[in-house]
Every structure is written in structure tokens, then in C-alpha cells.
Amino acid sequence: MNLFERLIGKKSAKNAKERLQLVLIHDRIDLTPLAIEALKDDLIAAISRHIDIDPANVKIEIETEGRSQRLVADIPLRSTPRRRTG
């Protein structure tokens, strides 16, 4: 623990728990953060073909519930007024 951590009162157990939370998620789903980024890009491309979305604000997260994981995607839609043809 360095002086800064001592001053702000960050305890090493808290640090361990936060690091383990991330490590366990990736161990369990066997997916690296890079692979998740690639998945996100594919997802954006696929959805964009059908609907107008805001790619910059797409969030993909792994949520943990007990011992199971779920992939949660938050995909904001662009509220463009419906175009009329003809």
C-alpha cells in the first residue's frame, strides 16, 4: 500500500475483491475484453442493418447473478422521424 492509498483509505481487500470480480467473469465465460469488443462491433453492424441506432452509446456488459452470467446490451435508438416515401 503506498502513501496515497493509505491517505484515501483504500484497503487492499477491496482491491482484491474488485480485481477478482473481473477475473472471475472472464474466466467463467472464457471471453477476453478484446473479444467482447469484437462482439460489440458485430452486434452494432447487424442491428444497424435493420434499425437506426446510436453506435457511440451502445453498452455491452456482463452481469452476474449468483453463479450465472448474462450478456446485457443497451442499445439506444435514434429517434429519426419516420420517412415517408412517395
Next chain:
Amino acid sequence: MTAKIITVTSGKGGVGKTTTVANISVALALEGKKVVCIDGDIGLRNLDVILGLENRIVYDLVDIVEGRCRTRQAMIRDKRLPDLFLIPAAQIRDKNAVSPSDMIRLCDELKPEVDFILIDSPAGIERGFRNSIAPADQILIVTNPEMSAVRDADRVIGLLEADGKNPPSLIINRLNPSMVRRGDMLSMEDVFDLLRIDVIGIIPEDENVILASNKGTPLALDGKTKAGQAFRNISRRLNGEQVPFLDLNHQNIWDRFGWRR
């Protein structure tokens, strides 16, 4: 009698599997149960020394499997506890000498004669681990409140889930209550939060564990130490009793001054 078969495993080495098997076996035998413990760590046997039975080995697990002796002949009776037996691992032989089906066959043979069979799994997730979990009715995962031990425990829990085993229970070993109070060690709640399996025991860090292994007399033989009490409590829980966890936050004046009793 139909024995309950309990396997103790961990993923990471050195977290206290063998100490746990020795102490739970002793505690169960003290309660009048007939217990056989099997050292599943072929090539690196240690349960014999922790129990103080190393001088009495004639035959071992591989001798049974390969038919060089009858099962009875390889079972060492503990003179302190006539209802406790050890089947030692072989020391310098091929690790593949024993298969999961050999272990199932051996346990099936022992089952009608005893109340509990405890299997000490080797570290890792290879053959010896597979052998040890194959016959298990219940699996206990030993971990320490520390990064690598918790991570490896999670891997093993995942493997057991994938194998369709009953959900394992957790033993948190070597918890140092004053480090937890300072916020410098994961607490029982933290470890539970990360692994999300049922906690069946918490063993405080205790110098007496080393003293006991030096002497070959497991702590659970007398209930005077905190760790010995904690192991005895686990054995009662395995018998279906509801036993509250030890209060590890209570410090008496002797503990404060580091007095070892």
C-alpha cells in the same frame, strides 16, 4: 451402513486440503462414526504424515487397484481412534495407475462397512482430481481468502457444474480475523459473494496447525484450539447438525497479547 463419500479438493495447492481431510476424519471418528480416508495424491502422499501414521504403511492404493493386496490389508487403523482408517497413496509410481472407475469400485466395496469415506484430492484439475471426484456424493472446496486460491476455486466449481455434480460446499481456511478487521484480507462475506456456493466452515489461521503436523496429531483430537473447534464444527454440520460459525471477532486478553494456549 451406507457410507457418505466426501471429496475435498481446491484447484490450488497448499490451501489446506490434507489438513482438512485429516481433521474432519478425526472429528467424525470422535463422534463415533466409522471413517475411511483415502489419499488420492499419487506420487505426493501426505495424509499419512498429517495423521501421524507414516510408519505403519505396508500396502497402498495402487496395491489395492492392481490386486497385490486385499482392501483390508491396505487400511491402516488409527490406534488413537479405532474407527478411523487410512488408505495411503502410492509414493513413486505412475500417476495413471488409478482410474476414476477404480475409485468408484473401491468406494462401492467400502460403502456397506463404514459411515464416511473422505477422499483427499491432489491439487490441479488432472487425473488425480478426476479420480477423487468420481465417486463423491458431496464435494468440499477448500480455499484461502486470497486472489489465486479464490480464482482456482472458481475454476474447479465451474468444472464440477459442467460435470453435473451436486453443488459443492466451501471451506474458507486460514482466515486471519485481524487482517479482515483492518480491511486487508477478503472476509467470509467477500469470498461467498465471489464464489456463490454454500459455506460449510471457516477455519481461522492458527500456528497450532503447524505444531499439530510436526507431531502428527491433528488438532481436532482435542478441542482446545480455535482451528480444531472449527474442524469439529464442520464434521457436525456434515452430520446434519445446525452449528453456528465460530465468533472469530471475539478477542480475549490473551489473544491480544499474542499468547498461545
